[in-house]
Amino acid sequence: xxxxxxxxxxxxxxxxxxxxxxxxxxxxxxxxxxxxxxxxxxxxxxxxxxxxxxxxxxxxxxxxxxxxxxxxxxxxxxxxxxxxxxxxxxxxxxxxxxxxxxxxxxxxxxxxxxxxxxxxxxxxxxxxxxxxxxxxxxxxxxxxxxxxxxxxxxxxxxxxxxxxxxxxxxxxxxxxxxxxxxxxxxxxxxxxxxxxxxxxxxxxxxxxxxxxxxxxxxxxxxxxxxxxxxxxxxxxxxxxxxxxxxxxxxxxxxxxxxxxxxxxxxxxxxxxxxxxxxxxxxxxxxxxxxxxxxxxxxxxxxxxxxxxxxxxxxxxx
Amino acid sequence: xxxxxxxxxxxxxxxxxxxxxxxxxxxxxxxxxxxxxxxxxxxxxxxxxxxxxxxxxxxxxxxxxxxxxxxxxxxxxxxxxxxxxxxxxxxxxxxxxxxxxxxxxxxxxxxxxxxxxxxxxxxxxxxxxxxxxxxxxxxxxxxxxxxxxxxxxxxxxxxxxxxxxxxxxxxxxxxxxxxxxxxxxxxxxxxxxxxxxxxxxxxxxxxxxxxxxxxxxxxxxxxxxxxxxxxxxxxxxxxxxxxxxxxxxxxxxxxxxxxxxxxxxxxxxxxxxxxxxxxxxxxxxxxxxxxxxxxxxxxxxxxxxxxxxxxxxxxxxxxxxxxxxxxxxxxxxxxxxxxxxxxxxxxxxxxxxxxxxxxxxxxxxxxxxxxxxxxxxxxxxxxxxxxxxxxxxxxxxxxxxxxxxxxxxxxxxxxxxxxxxxxxxxxxxxxxxxxxxxxxxxxxxxxxxxxxxxxxxxxxxxxxxxxxxxxxxxxxxxxxxxxxxxxxxxxxxxxxxxxxxxxxxxxxxxxxxxxxxxxxxxxxxxxxxxxxxxxxxxxxxxxxxxxxxxxxxxxxxxxxxxxxxxxxxxxxx
Numbered sequence: 001x002x003x004x005x006x007x008x009x010x011x012x013x014x015x016x017x018x019x020x021x022x023x024x025x026x027x028x029x030x031x032x033x034x035x036x037x038x039x040x041x042x043x044x045x046x047x048x049x050x051x052x053x054x055x056x057x058x059x060x061x062x063x064x065x066x067x068x069x070x071x072x073x074x075x076x077x078x079x080x081x082x083x084x085x086x087x088x089x090x091x092x093x094x095x096x097x098x099x100x101x102x103x104x105x106x107x108x109x110x111x112x113x114x115x116x117x118x119x120x121x122x123x124x125x126x127x128x129x130x131x132x133x134x135x136x137x138x139x140x141x142x143x144x145x146x147x148x149x150x151x152x153x154x155x156x157x158x159x160x161x162x163x164x165x166x167x168x169x170x171x172x173x174x175x176x177x178x179x180x181x182x183x184x185x186x187x188x189x190x191x192x193x194x195x196x197x198x199x200x201x202x203x204x205x206x207x208x209x210x211x212x213x214x215x216x217x218x219x220x221x222x223x224x225x226x227x228x229x230x231x232x233x234x235x236x237x238x239x240x241x242x243x244x245x246x247x248x249x250x251x252x253x254x255x256x257x258x259x260x261x262x263x264x265x266x267x268x269x270x271x272x273x274x275x276x277x278x279x280x281x282x283x284x285x286x287x288x289x290x291x292x293x294x295x296x297x298x299x300x301x302x303x304x305x306x307x308x309x310x311x312x313x314x315x316x317x
Numbered sequence: 318x319x320x321x322x323x324x325x326x327x328x329x330x331x332x333x334x335x336x337x338x339x340x341x342x343x344x345x346x347x348x349x350x351x352x353x354x355x356x357x358x359x360x361x362x363x364x365x366x367x368x369x370x371x372x373x374x375x376x377x378x379x380x381x382x383x384x385x386x387x388x389x390x391x392x393x394x395x396x397x398x399x400x401x402x403x404x405x406x407x408x409x410x411x412x413x414x415x416x417x418x419x420x421x422x423x424x425x426x427x428x429x430x431x432x433x434x435x436x437x438x439x440x441x442x443x444x445x446x447x448x449x450x451x452x453x454x455x456x457x458x459x460x461x462x463x464x465x466x467x468x469x470x471x472x473x474x475x476x477x478x479x480x481x482x483x484x485x486x487x488x489x490x491x492x493x494x495x496x497x498x499x500x501x502x503x504x505x506x507x508x509x510x511x512x513x514x515x516x517x518x519x520x521x522x523x524x525x526x527x528x529x530x531x532x533x534x535x536x537x538x539x540x541x542x543x544x545x546x547x548x549x550x551x552x553x554x555x556x557x558x559x560x561x562x563x564x565x566x567x568x569x570x571x572x573x574x575x576x577x578x579x580x581x582x583x584x585x586x587x588x589x590x591x592x593x594x595x596x597x598x599x600x601x602x603x604x605x606x607x608x609x610x611x612x613x614x615x616x617x618x619x620x621x622x623x624x625x626x627x628x629x630x631x632x633x634x635x636x637x638x639x640x641x642x643x644x645x646x647x648x649x650x651x652x653x654x655x656x657x658x659x660x661x662x663x664x665x666x667x668x669x670x671x672x673x674x675x676x677x678x679x680x681x682x683x684x685x686x687x688x689x690x691x692x693x694x695x696x697x698x699x700x701x702x703x704x705x706x707x708x709x710x711x712x713x714x715x716x717x718x719x720x721x722x723x724x725x726x727x728x729x730x731x732x733x734x735x736x737x738x739x740x741x742x743x744x745x746x747x748x749x750x751x752x753x754x755x756x757x758x759x760x761x762x763x764x765x766x767x768x769x770x771x772x773x774x775x776x777x778x779x780x781x782x783x784x785x786x787x788x789x790x791x792x793x794x795x796x797x798x799x800x801x802x803x804x805x806x807x808x809x810x811x812x813x814x815x816x817x818x819x820x821x822x823x824x825x826x827x828x829x830x831x832x833x834x835x836x837x838x839x840x841x842x843x844x845x846x847x848x849x850x851x852x853x854x855x856x857x858x859x860x861x862x863x864x865x866x867x868x869x870x871x872x873x874x875x876x877x878x879x880x881x882x883x884x885x886x887x888x889x890x
Contacts, residue, residue: 063730064659064726064727064730066662066727067656067658067659080659080662081662082662082666083662083665083666084606084662084663084664084665084666085606085607085610099663099723100723100726100730256717260741261722261726261741262726262729262730272722272723275585275586275605275606275607275719275723276605276606277586277607278607278608278611279607279610280607
């Protein structure tokens with residue numbers, strides 16, 4: 001009798017790590033990928049702004065060129081006409097010049113630095129505050145939960161833009177750190193609520209009970225068992241919140257309480273272009289497009305991450 | 318603002334919700350305005366229509382609605398239509414508008430005692446507006462003028478030639494013996510003859526106010542005004558509106574309009590859109606450059622745009638008592654650093670480069686063309702000589718009204734180019750000027766503009782650069798410039814009755830001012846205003862800017878115009 005060959009156990013190539021699985025599902029979403037590509041491009045441009053503007057565009061985002069003349073189609077023209085109308089898109093000014101003769105493209109690139117940095121760090125700070133508050137409220141419940149939840153309710157009852165304008169007016173206008181602080185202060189409450197709800201559910205799960213039975217203290221449970229399970233909602237919140245922060249920063253700068261000229265931000269660029277929006281449309285249009293595309297990309301990425309983390313949500317939908 | 322709902326998908330809907338209103342607004346603004354139905358221009362071919370309501374707009378609140386305190390050029394027309402005094406300027410465009418005419422006085426004053434005694438009689442039919450409705454007496458004028466010194470009015474120093482005012486200014490007295498009120502007779506006794514005294518008497522600072530109302534409302538007269546002019550204020554809601562209604566007790570020619578509503582908080586950009594859509598009739602704002610270019614190229618609407626010599630100088634003041642501006646070389650460096658041609662462009666070309674302090678059209682004006690730079694090398698050298706080889710850091714204060722931010726950003730770069738590193742601090746006009754006019758705030762460097770109150774160069778030199786006029790609050794010698802020789806020259810000129818001799822002195826003063834450079838004149842501005850086609854009677858009065866009581870609604874055309882879709886031309890024009 002011949003012995004049956006013993007089957008060799010081998011790893012199924014289809015089985016991947018959870019992260020790889022999430023990435024596979026994310027990469028399968030063309031909208032999310034296009035959003036990610038645009039954001040990567042914008043981030044690169046923002047990081048390389050000085051190099052790009054000076055050495056590639058041969059321009060300056062800050063130098064006003066009201067009295068300069070440039071050659072367009074073999075003929076010399078004023079960068080800003082005697083009637084105060086700046087030059088439109090030309091080879092030297094690909095997206096036109098602004099009211100004081102600065103290159104709009106260069107300012108959009110520098111504006112990306114400001115907008116992305118402020119919204120990014122604002123989101124990061126909101127994450128820290130929201131995670132801490134949500135974990136405390138959800139895990140300890142009782143007095144912690146009551147105090148934090150009521151405070152969050154009160155904060156959320158104030159209209160966001162009004163709160164941001166009030167904070168921006170009281171704090172020093174135009175200061176980048178203050179802008180980060182303002183965005184974080186108006187944003188953290190949303191994450192605190194999400195985290196609290198998740199933690200209330202997680203703390204009753206068996207693995208938390210098991211960890212407690214093995215002698216793990218509160219800090220270990222929070223750090224090793226609860227926090228990793230919050231990664232999904234936090235990433236989704238972060239991407240969507242960044243989009244909101246870009247809009248809020250733009251709105252505050254547009255209203256004159258955000259980033260102050262001559263530092264370019266997309267919001268204050270639109271505001272600066274308004275007096276001539278009907279004859280020099282490029283000053284307001286292109287920063288507006290930059291805002292729309294960036295916010296749209298962030299929303300698409302956030303949406304893609306959400307569905308990659310929870311594929312059932314898409315099929316249910 | 319975008320806020321992700323817990324677990325929800327923001328998707329495209331919130332984005333659209335944000336973007337759509339903007340697109341709708343833009344579409345509305347870009348669509349051609351409805352075809353106007355009236356003859357273009359300020360005049361009417363048919364009879365004027367009495368009555369009706371017009372709407373004016375303005376971005377900021379009035380500085381004050383109190384004749385003792387208000388001194389803002391945009392508030393001026395409102396104040397002057399509500400608070401009338403003994404004299405007024407003739408209702409006529411151009412230099413004909415500089416002729417003084419009796420207003421609440423029965424006639425022009427009788428001048429006695431070698432020009433040191435001015436005798437007026439108050440009109441018998443002069444009355445305060447409802448609800449007071451009592452006769453205005455000479456005592457009301459005296460009370461109003463003595464009140465100027467109690468409230469620290471910016472107009473205090475205009476009347477220091479009246480006997481006793483200097484003692485009041487020094488705080489040694491509260492009554493002015495040189496103002497004598499007996500029934501309807503009012504006398505002003507001067508220290509010495511003053512050829513421009515009647516001009517300063519025509520300023521609204523001297524408008525009579527009723528003692529009983531002031532004593533009842535000492536701190537909020539703006540909310541309880543009593544008119545002496547063709548309009549009275551029936552409502553003032555800060556940030557919302559000021560409503561002017563025809564004063565039934567006004568003794569002069571009544572206003573044509575029943576009501577003139579001044580809506581506040583309307584930006585120039587929105588103001589143009591409102592006027593073009595027939596929702597407003599005019600306003601106190603500069604037409605934004607983009608709209609100006611479009612309106613000027615429209616054969617119909619260009620007749621609705623008024624461009625007029627503002628008899629104005631816009632300048633940077635430098636506080637001569639504060640470092641680094643205590644050194645004349647730094648002040649001159651600022652002057653050399655400026656490229657005034659670039660600043661003119663910020664006003665869509667509606668200005669001329671200023672190389673002197675006096676504006677064109679002002680008697681005494683001489684085109685000095687000083688500091689026609691930019692001369693960065695000379696400016697840097699002057700800074701070095703003044704002890705600032707590494708440059709200097711300063712804060713430049715200014716206003717946010719368009720094109721202020723752009724203009725000052727331009728100045729910021731021009732000064733930075735010579736080593737004067739500028740931080741901008743901009744605020745709303747009324748708040749900024751109040752702050753700058755308070756000496757205790759030590760504002761060293763800022764922008765200011767001055768429109769003529771009357772056509773004599775003393776109106777520029779005396780309030781703005783005479784050291785004897787420096788006062789703690791409402792101080793408009795913002796440079797705190799106190800040069801004894803300049804002071805003496807200004808006062809000598811003001812006391813010179815001969816016009817040509819006075820003008821020669823003013824020219825010398827202008828040259829001295831430009832040499833000592835307490836100010837850096839930038840431009841002489843032309844004003845631009847837009848009025849609706851249905852409004853008539855508007856023109857730029859040389860000192861009153863606009864006479865609101867002369868505005869009227871044009872009668873509706875007999876035949877309705879044929880509307881042409883998308884056209885901005887009138888069907889019958």
